[in-house]
Amino acid sequence: MEYKFREKLLKEGLRTFISIPFNVWEVCGQKGLIPVKVSIEDSTFECKLVPKGNGNYYIPITMAILKNLNLKEEFNISFELIAALTRINNKSPYSLENPIRKIDNIKIIQTQDGLCGQACVAMLAGVKLEEVIKLMKAKKWQASLSKVIETLDYYGIAHSDKMVYKLKKDQKLPKCSLINTKGHLMLFYDGKYYDPSNGILEEYDHQITGYLEIVL
Known part of the structure; x- marks a missing residue:
């Protein structure tokens, strides 16, 4: 299942994230470090969602993805759960x-x-x-x-x-x-x-x- 929303980027220190605007535990039925496939505009990548407690999660954004994005814009974002990451x-x-x-x-x-x-x-x-x-x-x-x-x-x-x-x-x-x-x-x-x-x-x-x- 694909989960879609619009959101801006979030800076925390030297790191950049996207805050998921719903309770992942309740909506997706999973907890822990959740592997997902993410799409932001024309960029697609795999990552594990970062848990922030009580079902709140961030999508981590790497420098390679960030260089193609504008911090001030709101983006079309989607993700789907996958069994495991395949990069490494x-x-x-x-x-x-x-x-x-x-x-x-x-x-x-x-x-x-x-x-x-x-x-x-x-x-x-x-x-x-x-x-x-x-x-x-x-x-x-x-x-x-x-x-x-x-x-x-x-x-x-x-x-x-x-x-x-x-x-x-x-x-x-x-x-x-x-x-x-x-x-x-x-x-x-x-x-x-x-x-x-x-x-x-x-x-x-x-x-x-x-x-x-x-x-x-």
Whole structure:
């Protein structure tokens, strides 16, 4: 079934989204990170809807799509549910039963701004950054959260079904987590923060907007 509506783009920090103007849980009958095929005017792409709580969802917009759109305009938008994304993990040699590795340590990868998502995946998978960039087909600022999660699936890295938002004060993070800090991604592992921009940190003073648990 195709769901249609008109909406403008929404900026949050360095990221761009489209807010879906209805309760996805109630209308579509699904929860979690939902894979969809999206059409915006003449552009068509696959992604996973970003849950914002209580059935509210965003469609993440990559830089490649954004460059063809005007932030001030309202667009004809449609999406349909699909069984799974096909961009990255369609022909993966890995699975949850046969992951690329057992995560019992993290080696820091520091890189340029705009490659934090790719670096986080590379640290978890234990592979080179260049391999992840090639696999994701995502250069600077092109690694949407949905692409990051799909690449984790490619490597067979187990994770929770959805990001946890609305963190409580002094929220205790799982032993291994992918952390979102207003559009910047980094890892938390065994009490330390692995930031692609700043290295290994004992403490992190900025606001954490959400996390995805990596299941060890």
